[in-house]
Amino acid sequence: MTKTTYRDALRKALLDAMAEDENVILMGEEVGLYGGAYGVTKGLLDHFGANRVIDTPISEPGIVGAAIGAAMTGLRPVAEIMYVDFAGMVMDQLANQAAKSRYMFGGQIGVPMVLRTQGGTGRSAAAQHSQSLEAWMMHTPGLRLAMPATVSDAYHLLRDAMRQPDPVVFIEHKGLYTLKGEISPDPDAPWGQPAIRRDGRDLTIATYSRMLHETLTAAAALAPEVEVEVIDLRCLNPLDDTVLMESVRRTGRCLIVTEAVTTGSVASEIAARVTEQCFDWLEEPPLRLGGEDIPIPVSPALERASIPDAMLIEEVARWLVTREAPSWAA
Amino acid sequence: MTLANDAPLSRYRTMRRIRTFEERVGELFLKGESAGSMLHLSIGEEAVVGLTDHMKTGDTFTTHHRGHGIFLARGADPMRMLAEIAGREAGYCRGKGGSMHIADRGLGHLGANAIVGGGIPHIVGAGITARNTANQAISVAFFGDGAMSQGILYEAMNMAALWKLPVVFCCINNQYGMGTRVDRSAGKQAFPARAEAFGLNAVRADGADVETVHNDTQAVMEGARDGHPGFVEIDAYRFHGHARMDKSPYRTPEEEAAGRDRDPLIMARTTLDDEAALNTIDAEVTEEMDAAMAGAIAAPVPATDTMFQDVYDPTTPAPQPQRARLASVLEELN
Ligand SMILES: Cc1ncc(C[n+]2csc(CCOP(=O)(O)OP(=O)(O)O)c2C)c(N)n1
Numbered sequence: 249m250t251k252t253t254y255r256d257a258l259r260k261a262l263l264d265a266m267a268e269d270e271n272v273i274l275m276g277e278e279v280g281l282y283g284g285a286y287g288v289t290k291g292l293l294d295h296f297g298a299n300r301v302i303d304t305p306i307s308e309p310g311i312v313g314a315a316i317g318a319a320m321t322g323l324r325p326v327a328e329i330m331y332v333d334f335a336g337m338v339m340d341q342l343a344n345q346a347a348k349s350r351y352m353f354g355g356q357i358g359v360p361m362v363l364r365t366q367g368g369t370g371r372s373a374a375a376q377h378s379q380s381l382e383a384w385m386m387h388t389p390g391l392r393l394a395m396p397a398t399v400s401d402a403y404h405l406l407r408d409a410m411r412q413p414d415p416v417v418f419i420e421h422k423g424l425y426t427l428k429g430e431i432s433p434d435p436d437a438p439w440g441q442p443a444i445r446r447d448g449r450d451l452t453i454a455t456y457s458r459m460l461h462e463t464l465t466a467a468a469a470l471a472p473e474v475e476v477e478v479i480d481l482r483c484l485n486p487l488d489d490t491v492l493m494e495s496v497r498r499t500g501r502c503l504i505v506t507e508a509v510t511t512g513s514v515a516s517e518i519a520a521r522v523t524e525q526c527f528d529w530l531e532e533p534p535l536r537l538g539g540e541d542i543p544i545p546v547s548p549a550l551e552r553a554s555i556p557d558a559m560l561i562e563e564v565a566r567w568l569v570t571r572e573a574p575s576w577a578a
Numbered sequence: 579m580t581l582a583n584d585a586p587l588s589r590y591r592t593m594r595r596i597r598t599f600e601e602r603v604g605e606l607f608l609k610g611e612s613a614g615s616m617l618h619l620s621i622g623e624e625a626v627v628g629l630t631d632h633m634k635t636g637d638t639f640t641t642h643h644r645g646h647g648i649f650l651a652r653g654a655d656p657m658r659m660l661a662e663i664a665g666r667e668a669g670y671c672r673g674k675g676g677s678m679h680i681a682d683r684g685l686g687h688l689g690a691n692a693i694v695g696g697g698i699p700h701i702v703g704a705g706i707t708a709r710n711t712a713n714q715a716i717s718v719a720f721f722g723d724g725a726m727s728q729g730i731l732y733e734a735m736n737m738a739a740l741w742k743l744p745v746v747f748c749c750i751n752n753q754y755g756m757g758t759r760v761d762r763s764a765g766k767q768a769f770p771a772r773a774e775a776f777g778l779n780a781v782r783a784d785g786a787d788v789e790t791v792h793n794d795t796q797a798v799m800e801g802a803r804d805g806h807p808g809f810v811e812i813d814a815y816r817f818h819g820h821a822r823m824d825k826s827p828y829r830t831p832e833e834e835a836a837g838r839d840r841d842p843l844i845m846a847r848t849t850l851d852d853e854a855a856l857n858t859i860d861a862e863v864t865e866e867m868d869a870a871m872a873g874a875i876a877a878p879v880p881a882t883d884t885m886f887q888d889v890y891d892p893t894t895p896a897p898q899p900q901r902a903r904l905a906s907v908l909e910e911l912n
């Protein structure tokens with residue numbers, strides 16, 4: 249199998265889906281002529297023409313709203329907002345319209361659309377272009393949410409997202425586009441379910457998106473002293489936690505690693521579920537390791553310090569299992 | 579020197595300061611000293627100085643992400659701007675905001691914004707303040723042609739007209755929003771007509787000539803001070819790529835050459851026709867910006883714990899650092 253990138257895997261998913269189904273359309277800022285702000289949609293305009301690859305004005309609520317209308321009437325739109333931060337502008341269309349149509353209208357009108365976007369830190373893009381807003385999507389019944397961490401998932405999760413009968417928010421990570429890997433013939437797990445990325449008996453770490461890679465680095469460094477089981481959640485809403493709970497019952501410990509602001513986060517939700525469902529199996533309380541509760545600062549040094557990295561994950565994991573405190577805790 | 583009192587020469591100087599400043603921003607990036615690559619140069623848009631020259635101390639403004647030049651024209655210290663762009667503690671926002679979020683309350687800069695259209699409605703509120711406190715100030719929102727597609731602009735213009743606020747909406751039309759030329763984003767390109775439809779005084783000014791901009795915006799700016807809100811479109815050209823990584827593959831070299839021919843600095847030099855005086859200004863500006871650059875690069879990066887400051891007012895508790903939370907949880911277990 250040949251290696252490709254996260255970016256090209258996403259493009260291949262769009263290309264394959266569009267070739268298969270002429271009802272699939274793309275719309276968003278710079279998706280056509282420019283090829284996407286991060287290059288994901290390069291060449292698709294030439295392939296499929298301007299009726300299916302639609303460059304839009306800078307009108308985010310309009311983009312999402314129009315995608316909703318297209319979905320209601322039979323197309324399969326993949327709308328793009330360039331940064332997840334612009335969710336601040338489109339939350340009405342997303343949360344009040346897309347997420348609620350099926351329910352409010354008694355099941356008559358579904359909105360089978362995908363909203364592609366990207367988030368996260370790593371480019372000194374500052375407070376309005378670096379956020380991790382998945383908790384907003386998770387807090388909204390009616391939305392589905394997928395966040396691929398691997399090249400293979402970039403392909404398979406996007407293909408799966410485009411097959412869903414309901415709106416899917418699909419959040420890529422700006423730091424992963426150049427990640428290299430292979431697209432496996434089959435998805436690593438069925439849509440909606442997590443994948444176990446590493447087996448271990450001492451501690452379960454649940455994570456997703458770019459933090460998977462920091463976690464795997466930490467897990468490799470901890471072995472064989474501490475054997476970490478690493479679970480890539482992949483799909484966060486609805487959250488199928490069966491695999492995760494089984495793992496925590498085996499290991500008795502759970503650390504949740506994310507890049508998002510910790511308070512009110514996906515990590516908080518998982519910690520609550522682990523507490524509820526695994527209480528009797530737990531050696532320690534479930535622990536959240538996330539982004540600091542601050543906006544993302546532009547200064548590269550501050551930006552890096554505001555989110556976890558492999559070293560911090562390693563320190564906290566070791567402490568949780570062996571009680572060896574890191575220097576900053578002394 | 580008597581030059582300082584000569585308005586056209588002084589406008590040339592400001593434009594030269596903007597151009598040279600932006601060139602230094604480009605160098606900062608190439609040296610690896612900038613915080614990231616999301617740096618949007620306003621080269622080609624310097625004639626905005628014709629409009630900002632109608633502003634006074636006490637006036638407020640907001641800008642888009644391409645706002646370095648506007649802030650320089652309103653009195654910014656280039657060293658503190660470069661320091662901010664480099665993510666240094668000495669910067670205008672202590673290295674928290676960067677190029678796209680420079681602000682200075684003292685100079686009336688209510689903030690540069692990285693959300694297209696995000697800062698526009700703030701001038702409506704500033705206009706209400708001006709009206710209620712009778713402080714004689716106007717407030718100006720600067721934004722690009724791309725923001726002409728944001729609904730919030732129309733909400734703001736309607737409110738400004740409805741309440742007769744002392745505000746001006748200034749669209750710097752550099753013909754592009756990223757790779758999208760304006761004819762690919764607007765159904766009809768009559769931007770002043772849109773503002774007129776809301777009841778604003780509206781004008782389009784030629785951004786190739788700073789003196790034309792100054793003359794043609796005078797009535798709108800003075801009208802705003804009298805409570806008649808206005809709209810100005812400055813017709814310009816974005817000389818460089820959208821941000822530092824963009825090589826503009828979506829436009830032809832011929833188009834770029836024609837766009838760069840409409841250079842407000844060259845136009846001003848031709849009109850002023852005083853080679854010696856202009857060269858002196860250029861040399862002084864180079865020296866000023868070199869010093870600013872050196873100062874910014876030498877400035878220290880912020881200490882890590884400053885990241886918890888400024889989330890809330892300093893008289894209230896800052897967010898708890900994660901390591902402190904983890905330490906208290908884990909110590910509890912021992
Ligand atoms: C709400 C929002 N949408 C999209 C973007 C991404 N983006 C940043 S600048 C830009 C183009 C803006 O064009 P214009 O308003 O003309 O300003 P210019 O860059 O030409 O100065 C876009 C699409 C953004 N920052 N904010």
Ligand SMILES: [Mg+2]
Nearest residue numbers: 722723754755
């Ligand atoms: Mg523009």
